[in-house]
Amino acid sequence: MSCDLRGLLERIRQEISVDRDGIPRVRSSEAIDLLDELRACVVKSVAGESIKEAEKWLFKVLEAYNLISKKLGLAGVTYPKEFRSFLEGPEQHLKKKLFIYVNDLVRGRIDLDTFLQKAYAAIRTSLRTNMRSAYQIWGIFTILGFLADMGYRVIYPEHRYLNIDRSGKQRLGIIPPNVVLLNLERGYLSFFHEAPRPLTWEDTSDLTRIWGFYTALRPDLMVYSGKVMNIVELGSSPPIKRPTVIVEFKELGDWYVRSRDLKGYFRKKPLTAEEWRSKWLDGLFDGLADILGVKRSEVRRSIEESLEKGKSLRVREHRLVKLYYSVYRPKHMILICRKPLPTNVKEELEESGIEVVDDVEFNYSKLKPVAELLDNNADFGNEEKVYIELSRPVAQLLAQLSEKLKLSYEEIISLALKKLSGDESPQ
Numbered sequence: 001m002s003c004d005l006r007g008l009l010e011r012i013r014q015e016i017s018v019d020r021d022g023i024p025r026v027r028s029s030e031a032i033d034l035l036d037e038l039r040a041c042v043v044k045s046v047a048g049e050s051i052k053e054a055e056k057w058l059f060k061v062l063e064a065y066n067l068i069s070k071k072l073g074l075a076g077v078t079y080p081k082e083f084r085s086f087l088e089g090p091e092q093h094l095k096k097k098l099f100i101y102v103n104d105l106v107r108g109r110i111d112l113d114t115f116l117q118k119a120y121a122a123i124r125t126s127l128r129t130n131m132r133s134a135y136q137i138w139g140i141f142t143i144l145g146f147l148a149d150m151g152y153r154v155i156y157p158e159h160r161y162l163n164i165d166r167s168g169k170q171r172l173g174i175i176p177p178n179v180v181l182l183n184l185e186r187g188y189l190s191f192f193h194e195a196p197r198p199l200t201w202e203d204t205s206d207l208t209r210i211w212g213f214y215t216a217l218r219p220d221l222m223v224y225s226g227k228v229m230n231i232v233e234l235g236s237s238p239p240i241k242r243p244t245v246i247v248e249f250k251e252l253g254d255w256y257v258r259s260r261d262l263k264g265y266f267r268k269k270p271l272t273a274e275e276w277r278s279k280w281l282d283g284l285f286d287g288l289a290d291i292l293g294v295k296r297s298e299v300r301r302s303i304e305e306s307l308e309k310g311k312s313l314r315v316r317e318h319r320l321v322k323l324y325y326s327v328y329r330p331k332h333m334i335l336i337c338r339k340p341l342p343t344n345v346k347e348e349l350e351e352s353g354i355e356v357v358d359d360v361e362f363n364y365s366k367l368k369p370v371a372e373l374l375d376n377n378a379d380f381g382n383e384e385k386v387y388i389e390l391s392r393p394v395a396q397l398l399a400q401l402s403e404k405l406k407l408s409y410e411e412i413i414s415l416a417l418k419k420l421s422g423d424e425s426p427q
Contacts, residue, residue, distance in 0.1 A: 003041040005112065008034060009105065018107045039095040039102055042116070046123045047094060054090040054127065057134045060362045061087070064141035068162075071148035075160040083137070083164075086130040093130070097122040135251035136220050137164055139336055140193065142364045143247075146371030147181055152189070152378075155387060156180035156229070164193060174230040175240070182227075182386060186378035190228040193221055195240070219324050221247040223374055226381025244377050246330045247370065248321055253339040256318040318345050322352050331377065334370055336360055 015031035016024050043051075065077055079087060086093045098119050105115040154160055156177060163178050177190045195218065222243035224231070231240040252258070325333040335349060337358040346356050355373075360366045380386070390398065401412050 003037075003045070005038070005041065005116075008038050008041065009112065012038065012106060016106055024103065024107050035102060035106075036095070039098045040091070042098060042119050043091055043094045043123060046120055047127055050127055050131075051090045051094070054086075054131060054134070057131060057138070057362075058087055058090070061134050061138045061141070064138050064145065064364070068141050068145045068148060071145060072152075072154050072162075073160060074154070074162050077162040078165045079137075080133070080165045082126075083130055083133045086126070086133075090127075090130070094123050094126055097126050132249075132251050135338060136193075136249045138362065139247075139249050139360075139367060140164075140191070140221060142367045143371050143374070144179070144181070144191075145364070146368050147183075147189070147375065150183065150371070150375050151185070152181040152183045152375075153389070154179060155182045155188075155227075175232050176229055177224075180227055180229075183375070183378055184386065184388065186375060187225070187380040188227040188383065189374055189378050190224040190226065191221065192224070192231060192243075194218055195222060195231065217320075217324055217327055219243075219246045219328070220249050222328075222330070223247065223377075225377045225379035227383050228381075240328075243328055243330045245332045245334065245374060246324055246328060247334045247336060248324065250317075250335065250337045255337070256316065256341065256345045258317045260317060260320055318349060321349065321354060325352060325354055332373060334373070336367065336370070338362075 012031060012034045015028050015034060018024050068074065069077075078084075085096070101110070101115055101118050101122070104110045105112065110118070154162075156179065157163060175192070175195050178193045180188055180190045182188050222231070223245040224241065225244045228241065231243075233239055233241050250256075321333075321335055333354045335354055335356045335358075337356070338360055340359040341349075341356060346358065349356055357366060357370060398409055398412060401407070402409055405412065407415075
């Protein structure tokens with residue numbers, strides 16, 4: 001540790017008293033500065049070099065966004081709350097993660113060793129999660145940029161705010177796309193980032209109906225041919241429409257040796273709404289008991305016991321990618337890796353039908369083939385009409401001609417195009 005934590009803590013306790021209810025009382029503004037210094041000390045000690053790397057990655061994200069913002073005429077972008085905070089400042093974001101632990105340390109709820117253990121875990125988890133998000137988002141922005149070069153334009157959302165955040169988007173009982181692009185020659189492409197997610201519910205019958213979304217695997221990016229505004233299909237398993245393309249991003253160099261527990265995936269029997277409520281209240285009471293410093297009686301955790309008796313499977317990450325492919329059965333499954341893959345792992349994935357793009361780093365040109373593959377899968381689907389943008393002067397001229405000639409907008413455009421192409425034959 002590069003700073004004297006024990007000395008800092010002693011100075012903090014001189015400036016902060018803890019009352020009989022265990023609530024810290026700040027005596028001076030200096031105490032606030034000392035608390036911030038304590039958090040900064042821990043963050044820099046644990047993640048000093050990682051923060052520098054994170055700042056480079058975030059610069060790449062912002063650079064990619066600025067590029068597509070111009071190409072696609074975006075009005076803005078919304079990020080998940082956690083990532084937005086990280087993007088605004090990695091060090092400050094990580095310091096926020098220590099707020100509760102520092103408070104517990106000051107009031108004597110935990111000792112210094114326990115504090116450091118919890119702080120290290122919180123910092124590393126937040127770093128890992130946000131670095132993963134950064135690489136995913138950079139990859140998505142880069143692919144969208146290439147599609148913009150191919151003539152694609154945003155037709156959804158109409159307000160042109162690119163939604164990377166999916167929070168609250170399922171409240172109406174549907175799973176809408178993050179963005180839909182249109183190429184007037186090729187057709188539509190609909191993008192769903194980190195879907196499916198659970199739909200809203202009110203009682204046991206609702207929860208039973210949509211339980212599949214709680215156990216469904218969640219790829220990084222699913223792309224659909226055509227204009228797809230809702231991927232929910234409650235009668236199928238998994239309960240979503242079959243994607244055309246799945247894209248998975250891997251930012252770690254050793255991701256393929258890591259494992260993940262799929263216990264939740266195998267729990268096919270849904271909780272009742274009453275069990276869910278009981279579980280939520282148990283967690284709430286535990287949290288309050290800890291904050292207030294009181295003891296709670298032992299509660300029979302039937303839900304936890306039932307989960308412990310359920311099936312569980314721990315799989316290597318590269319086999320999880322294969323599981324995505326077998327469960328969702330997309331037309332194409334693409335794996336984008338920042339670092340090169342070992343030959344045996346790459347061959348195993350490719351033999352399973354997965355298309356691997358590795359050793360990408362932040363070389364945007366390596367993602368051009370991915371955009372080209374998506375372009376080849378664009379389609380108009382069942383859409384009989386398309387919507388195009390016109391500048392205001394052109395739109396006003398079109399309206400004036402429509403009024404003067406007593407023709408619809410479509411008829412005027414059709415006549416003009418035929419005249420320009422030399423085909424003035426009547427329909």
